Structure formats: C-alpha cells, structure tokens
Amino acid sequence: MKNARIKNIAGYLCKAFLRNPLTSILAIAILSLGYVSLEVMPREEDPQIAVSGGSIIVPMPGASPVEVDNAVLKPLERKISEIKGVKDVYSTAMHNVGMLNIQYRIGEDRESANLKLYDKVMQNMDSLPGGAMQPLVKPFDIDIDVPIVTLAFYKKKDLGIDHIKLYKLIKDIQQDINAIQDISKTTLKGAKRPQFNVLLDLDKLAAYHISIGQVVQAIQAIAKNSPEVDLPSKDNRLVVFGVKNAINSIDDLRNLIIAKYMGSLVYLKDIANVEYYYDIQNYKEALVSYKADGQPLSEAKDQVTMTISKLKGTNAVHLAEKVLDLLKEYEEKLNDYGLGYIVTRNYGERANEAVNELVHHLVITIGIISLILIPALGWRESMVVTIAVPMILAATLFIAFMTDQTINRITLFAFLLSLGLIVDDAIIVIENIHRRMHLKETAEQSFDQIIIEATDEIGPSTNIATIAIMLTMIPMAFVGGMMGQFMLPIPLNVPVALAVSLFVAYVFAPFLAKKFIKRKRGEH
Numbered sequence: 001m002k003n004a005r006i007k008n009i010a011g012y013l014c015k016a017f018l019r020n021p022l023t024s025i026l027a028i029a030i031l032s033l034g035y036v037s038l039e040v041m042p043r044e045e046d047p048q049i050a051v052s053g054g055s056i057i058v059p060m061p062g063a064s065p066v067e068v069d070n071a072v073l074k075p076l077e078r079k080i081s082e083i084k085g086v087k088d089v090y091s092t093a094m095h096n097v098g099m100l101n102i103q104y105r106i107g108e109d110r111e112s113a114n115l116k117l118y119d120k121v122m123q124n125m126d127s128l129p130g131g132a133m134q135p136l137v138k139p140f141d142i143d144i145d146v147p148i149v150t151l152a153f154y155k156k157k158d159l160g161i162d163h164i165k166l167y168k169l170i171k172d173i174q175q176d177i178n179a180i181q182d183i184s185k186t187t188l189k190g191a192k193r194p195q196f197n198v199l200l201d202l203d204k205l206a207a208y209h210i211s212i213g214q215v216v217q218a219i220q221a222i223a224k225n226s227p228e229v230d231l232p233s234k235d236n237r238l239v240v241f242g243v244k245n246a247i248n249s250i251d252d253l254r255n256l257i258i259a260k261y262m263g264s265l266v267y268l269k270d271i272a273n274v275e276y277y278y279d280i281q282n283y284k285e286a287l288v289s290y291k292a293d294g295q296p297l298s299e300a301k302d303q304v305t306m307t308i309s310k311l312k313g314t315n316a317v318h319l320a321e322k323v324l325d326l327l328k329e330y331e332e333k334l335n336d337y338g339l340g341y342i343v344t345r346n347y348g349e350r351a352n353e354a355v356n357e358l359v360h361h362l363v364i365t366i367g368i369i370s371l372i373l374i375p376a377l378g379w380r381e382s383m384v385v386t387i388a389v390p391m392i393l394a395a396t397l398f399i400a401f402m403t404d405q406t407i408n409r410i411t412l413f414a415f416l417l418s419l420g421l422i423v424d425d426a427i428i429v430i431e432n433i434h435r436r437m438h439l440k441e442t443a444e445q446s447f448d449q450i451i452i453e454a455t456d457e458i459g460p461s462t463n464i465a466t467i468a469i470m471l472t473m474i475p476m477a478f479v480g481g482m483m484g485q486f487m488l489p490i491p492l493n494v495p496v497a498l499a500v501s502l503f504v505a506y507v508f509a510p511f512l513a514k515k516f517i518k519r520k521r522g523e524h
Helices: 011-019 021-038 065-080 112-121 163-178 202-208 211-219 252-253 316-336 347-377 379-402 411-437 446-477 479-484 489-516
Strands: 051-061 087-095 097-104 136-141 147-156 181-189 195-203 237-241 257-261 264-269 272-278 299-309 339-345
Touching: 011 021, 011 446, 011 489, 021 379, 021 489, 051 065, 065 087, 065 112, 087 479, 112 136, 136 446, 136 479, 147 163, 147 316, 163 181, 163 195, 163 299, 163 316, 195 202, 195 211, 195 252, 202 264, 211 257, 252 272, 299 316, 316 339, 316 347, 339 347, 347 379, 379 411, 411 446, 446 479, 446 489, 479 489
Parallel strands: none
Antiparallel strands: 051 097, 051 136, 087 097, 147 299, 147 339, 181 299, 195 237, 195 272, 257 264
C-alpha cells in the first residue's frame, strides 16, 4: 500500500476505508437508515403540488344576481386581478350572495398568496355597497382539501331514524375522527343538518315597517352563522335560513326583539313562523349503490358521505388505518340504528399498494442486474455490485426523508430511472480491479495496492461522466406549471442518487471486492 500512487479523490477514499474497521459498520448503518426511512416516510400515491387560491364570499341579503354581479363581484374582480401571481378569477352571482374563486399560478407560495388575497379584500371594504355584509375569505389548501378517506353512511334497515338523529350520530363519529392526531379536517356531504327555520310574513313586515336587513342583523346578534335569505314563497312568506345550533331553545329565537313599533316591542314570533327542523333549503341528495355478498348492485339509497383529510407531510397509510379501526368500534351502535357504511375511497390503501408494487419492481430489477453481470464479470464481482445498489438507494431514501419529502409513485419512479445509472460507477470500479488483478505488471503487487490504484485510475473519467448525467437532470427542477410540480421528485432524487453512487463506488465497492474477490498469485 505504501507504493500506491494516488492522484484522485477516488483513490484517497478507497485507501481511507479499505482497511478501516468502521467501513462495515457504516454500511450496516446506511442500510438500516434506508429501511427505517422506507417504513417511516409519509406514503402518498402522488406528490404534493403547490397550488394556491381561495374563495371570497360576500353576502348581500335581498339582492338579485344582477345586483350582486354589478355592485359586488365586478369591482372585486378588478381589484383581485391587481395581485401579482393571480392566474384566473371566476365569479358566481346568486340570490343574496356573490362568490369569487381565485387561482394563482402553480408554484406560488401558499401562505404569501393567502395573505395578499386577504389584504386586498380588506383594503377595498369601503367600495362594497351599503347592503353588503362582511366578506368571508376562505383560502384553498390542497394539502388538507383533498380527502384520504371517504365513508358513505346509509340505512340498511328502516328503524325510524329521522334526519336529525342520523346527523347527530354521524356528527359524534366525526368528532372522534377529528381527535385523531394529524387529521386536518372532516366534512359531511349529503347530510340534512338540524337548524332553526324562520318563515317571515312579508305582509307583517310591511305593516310594522321592518326591513329584512333588520331581521337578519337581530338574528346575527345571537347566532354565530350568517343567516341566508331565500326568495318569497307563493304564500308571500320569505324564509331565513342558517341559524344553525347557535341558540339554546326555539323560544329564545321566537322571543327575539326585532324592533319597536308605536311604543311596543316587536318580537320575531309576531312577524314569522319559527320551527326547529332540518335545512329545508338543501335540495341536494346523495345516493349510493353497492354489492352485497357478490349480489348485483342494490337499489340506490340515501347516504351521507364523510370526507377525512390529513395534514401535509403525514403518512396517509397509517391515518387511514386509524380511521378504519375507530369505525369498527362504532359498528355495533350503527347496527342498533340500522345503519351501515361503505369505504368509497381509501387513499392510504392505494398509496401503500403503489409504493409496495414499485419497491417489488426495484428488487426484481436489482436481481436482473445481478444475473446480467455474472457472465461478464463472475459471480463474486456481480455480488459486490448487487450489494452496492441497495446501499445507494438506502442512502438516497434517507436523504429524501431528511429533506421532508414523501415517498410516492414519482419518487420511486425516480429510483427506477436512476437504477440503470447508479450501477455504472460500481461496475466500472469492479471491472478495473478485475482487469488489473490479471495484468502481468501487477503480479508482484499486493491486492490492496491493486484495488487502490484501480479505483484511483478510473476516478477522473467516472467523476466527469457522473456529473454530466447529474447536470442533465437538474434543469427539470425549473420546469413550471402543474407538470413541473408533479415531476419535481425526479430532479430532487436522481442527482442525489448519482452522487451517492460515486461515494459507494469509491468506498464500499473496493471494500467488498477485498472481502469477496479471491486473487491467486501467478494468475494472469
């Protein structure tokens, strides 16, 4: 080893680790960290995409769609378009309310975009018409708005449970699911929610000289939700909706003071019929059909869908399992009410299947590489390369885990893509060791010296070739739009895998060659 002529970093790394007792410990540590990263990393079917946007909802009681559009939406559209990074603005005008949907360009920072949107709305509050109420700004968050699990609750047997009891039971389940750590939010679709309905008599309003706005403001004083106002009905009644569970009893609402007329107080019960029922303004219904014990699809039944979303960067597989385990605890209670449920979406299961399938393909590909190398180099040399490949992937996985990446289909595709590239460095090192071992000029050299000089010899060309391939991948990180965000794991992981392959080829390939390859003196 003293006579070895070292000119490149490849030779220095080889010499430093060739006889070092910590080399084998380092190899085991890398493989262990890679395995732990594979198990611990958040699993998703697709990579996260930075999508920013939001909605602005402006209630305007008593206004027609044309009035809402002209007085509220068009002025706001012009102001929102002034924000840098806004791509599209869509508006919807309805009776009593207007809504703007804002979409930023892909890749815009979500927190900054939300702040600019809220700031722009607050700056232009004075431009809203007098009848408009406080705007509601709801940012769009793709990290928590896309559910990982959806559950459809339906009636298996008709045991007389009404809409309100059904809603309260499902609400209890929803509350327990919300308590699971890393669950961001849950929503209910198709549910008939209990609320107080106020049916105003327009003739009495006119007699008492009371406006609809006065009634709405009085209800708002005791209700947390802004009431919604519907058009007058055929019998000259107007319905105020949305007083949702904010009042202790129906008598509190009936005895609400609305105004004072000719020295006497006017209560809500004097001008309206107040009832506690479900949300009668909700004309939507959700149906579900399913197969039972292999039988054909059953007749469509009413159902309530619960959507469950997770926090960004958490494991969809583990959270989906926790949700399903919690539902098993409610099965007996659901049966008592004649209810059943169907898991209509399980993102965690799909993500787990996608990851496991690609990991399986990685193992098969490594085995194929090993079999191809046996006729060319021999089974001992092939075994060295085969061991080096999992070490490269393990180190790359650990680096991805430390940089807060998730493991998904594109991440594993990046590993598959790099697999044919990362074996090159180890193959070049092993092939050069094999070649120099059989030269007449090296007959008197020690095996250690042959390994160091063989590794050092191919260092410059291997470095340049590997760096050139890395540079071809890096520009992909600057691709914009949805596709650039979707394919981002490729430029993040392939160059890292190639850099790690150089380290493994210079450190562990020579170390494994010394352990496994047998050299006989006088053999050329």
